[in-house]
Amino acid sequence: MIERHKHLLIPLAQGLVFKRLIQYAKPHWQWLLVAFLLLVGGTASQLIGPILIQIFIDDYLTPRIFEVQALLILGIGYIVLHIASAVMNYFQSLLFQKTALEIIQELRIDIFSKVERLGLSFFDQFPTGGLVSRITNDTEQVKELYVSVMAVFVQNIIFLIGVFIAMFYLNVQLALFCLVILPIIIVIMQLYRHFSSKYYSEMSEKLSQLNARLNESIQGMAIVQIFRQERRMNREFQKTNQEHHEAWFKSIKLDGLLLRPAVDFISIMALVLVLSYFGITSLNSPVEIGVLYAFVNYLDRFFEPVNQMMQRLSIFQQAIISAGRVFRLMDHDELAPVKQGSEEPTVKFGEIEFRDVTFSYDGKQDVLKNISFKVRQGETLALVGHTGSGKSSIINLLMRFYSINKGQILIDGTPIEQYSDEELRSKLGLVLQDPFLFVGDIKHNIRLYDPSITDEDVVEAAKFVHAHGFIERLPKGYETPVGERGSTFSSGQRQLISFARTMARNPKILVLDEATASVDTETETEIQIALEKMRRGRTTIAIAHRLSTIKDADQILVLHQGEIVEHGTHGELLDQEGLYHKMYLLQQGAEKLEEITVED
Numbered sequence: 001m002i003e004r005h006k007h008l009l010i011p012l013a014q015g016l017v018f019k020r021l022i023q024y025a026k027p028h029w030q031w032l033l034v035a036f037l038l039l040v041g042g043t044a045s046q047l048i049g050p051i052l053i054q055i056f057i058d059d060y061l062t063p064r065i066f067e068v069q070a071l072l073i074l075g076i077g078y079i080v081l082h083i084a085s086a087v088m089n090y091f092q093s094l095l096f097q098k099t100a101l102e103i104i105q106e107l108r109i110d111i112f113s114k115v116e117r118l119g120l121s122f123f124d125q126f127p128t129g130g131l132v133s134r135i136t137n138d139t140e141q142v143k144e145l146y147v148s149v150m151a152v153f154v155q156n157i158i159f160l161i162g163v164f165i166a167m168f169y170l171n172v173q174l175a176l177f178c179l180v181i182l183p184i185i186i187v188i189m190q191l192y193r194h195f196s197s198k199y200y201s202e203m204s205e206k207l208s209q210l211n212a213r214l215n216e217s218i219q220g221m222a223i224v225q226i227f228r229q230e231r232r233m234n235r236e237f238q239k240t241n242q243e244h245h246e247a248w249f250k251s252i253k254l255d256g257l258l259l260r261p262a263v264d265f266i267s268i269m270a271l272v273l274v275l276s277y278f279g280i281t282s283l284n285s286p287v288e289i290g291v292l293y294a295f296v297n298y299l300d301r302f303f304e305p306v307n308q309m310m311q312r313l314s315i316f317q318q319a320i321i322s323a324g325r326v327f328r329l330m331d332h333d334e335l336a337p338v339k340q341g342s343e344e345p346t347v348k349f350g351e352i353e354f355r356d357v358t359f360s361y362d363g364k365q366d367v368l369k370n371i372s373f374k375v376r377q378g379e380t381l382a383l384v385g386h387t388g389s390g391k392s393s394i395i396n397l398l399m400r401f402y403s404i405n406k407g408q409i410l411i412d413g414t415p416i417e418q419y420s421d422e423e424l425r426s427k428l429g430l431v432l433q434d435p436f437l438f439v440g441d442i443k444h445n446i447r448l449y450d451p452s453i454t455d456e457d458v459v460e461a462a463k464f465v466h467a468h469g470f471i472e473r474l475p476k477g478y479e480t481p482v483g484e485r486g487s488t489f490s491s492g493q494r495q496l497i498s499f500a501r502t503m504a505r506n507p508k509i510l511v512l513d514e515a516t517a518s519v520d521t522e523t524e525t526e527i528q529i530a531l532e533k534m535r536r537g538r539t540t541i542a543i544a545h546r547l548s549t550i551k552d553a554d555q556i557l558v559l560h561q562g563e564i565v566e567h568g569t570h571g572e573l574l575d576q577e578g579l580y581h582k583m584y585l586l587q588q589g590a591e592k593l594e595e596i597t598v599e600d
Helices: 002-011 016-024 028-059 068-117 120-125 129-168 171-177 181-219 223-224 230-258 260-282 289-330 391-398 420-427 442-447 455-464 470-471 489-503 522-537 570-576 579-599
Strands: 352-360 366-375 380-383 406-411 428-431 509-513 539-543 554-558 563-567
Touching: 002 289, 016 129, 016 289, 028 068, 028 129, 028 289, 068 129, 068 223, 129 171, 129 181, 129 289, 171 289, 181 223, 181 230, 181 260, 181 289, 223 230, 230 522, 260 289, 289 554, 352 391, 366 380, 366 391, 366 554, 366 563, 391 509, 391 539, 406 579, 420 428, 428 489, 442 455, 442 489, 455 470, 455 522, 470 489, 489 522, 509 522, 554 570, 554 579, 563 570, 563 579, 570 579
Parallel strands: 380 539, 380 554, 428 509, 509 539
Antiparallel strands: 352 366, 352 406, 554 563
16 A cells, blocks of 8 residues: 555554544433343342342241242242343343444445445545455454444443442441452453554454455456466465464464453452452351352352453443444545536536646646646547557546646636535546446446437447347347446457446547547547447547557647647648657558568
């Protein structure tokens, strides 16, 4: 990841992260309140049980008083309390978990919505696998916080408070002694949080790197295999996986030291303290067996929720770290350019003008320098130049994928910043060199779920670009399934489908980014016919790879290192015998050589 995105790795304060997570729970406060009341009721029912047994032992069993009615009330009361506790705990757990799942659903929608609003400059630099990891793995960890941790923490904290209330009811002095345990447990928790946060942060980052490497390997598997890069990719994957494993192992060792063993040791010491107290007390006065039973019972019940919380503390730490990564992404301000001003202009003619436009991707090196040109309605402007000359950057700025550093871009005399996204995207049609098709079928790839485009419009658009013929020959026609990225179709077929998708929206401006560069000569002829029809009556800007395809362009701009070095028609540029002339001669020689090779 480059320097500009390093802040996405900086941990957020855990208190701030937790506060933001609680904010997501606010809209659900009614159900959480009901769950909390049920929790209090269930906890109270559990805690009253030992007191009933203490009353039975000290008031009836020890003095051998067996009043049937009183014993019956105690027995029925104990059973009723147990059943009530089970019912209330079931429903409070159900409500807590239902609310937790709804909160995570909202969080995932929020982060995905934010990602969709980020500018292309962000996606140019941030690894796709790492991004997927934050939206899926990290939010899954946050879900565990709500489902497995917060409900348990709330329940056990309420239970601990109840235990101490019951202890004070039985013996104030001994209960005060037991209060000393709390600071020790809190210290252990803080130590655990301090060390585990480092390990879990490292684990999450290494998991993101694993996903990034996996995504890169799968997408580039053809290149990996053809250049025999399997061993290198395997070594790099193993290295990252080993680092992830080591971070996990550190956390496991920490868990083994500061979680259950430490609490078990404290619980044994507390039990020794209680038994010693009753043993010393028995030397001077009789000990009530029921009080002893109840106190030991409560002590045992005290450490069970503490153990549960300690065991979930690791989940809590992982969730907080993951939530911090999610919130850092949600706070990222590298947004896509948006409309400015209150006016609502519309694109009526499609006239385009660049005025002294300068642009840089990284803020350091300009890829476009003082670019100026004008394309009138219905004209075709071709952009040519060597790789890295700035052709695609002009297209990216026209589509408003990036913000301009200096200068102005106008459509119909209005600055591009004043158009709404809906107006701009609906009036500009973009066809890329490598067309992207979505999983679904051909009809949905042309319509893209736009309700204003009917099935008749889909067929008409396909006929217009000469795609209808090959689609009709497919087994299911327009219902033919499309695999990931349209891998089951040839490059020419994918390109024709993308043409149909663009023409179904009838744009005022057509932008072609080397639309014929990746197709064979025979398919190119068919595509050129489709392009000729598409360009009629529309303002067109085309990046040309093959100069023979732009001979009839109204204007041709020759770019070199981000600057316009030549400007004119095909004939005018050949007469100048400059860079365009050299490029044309080189291509003509290559094409003639190719023809000779094919004939031989």
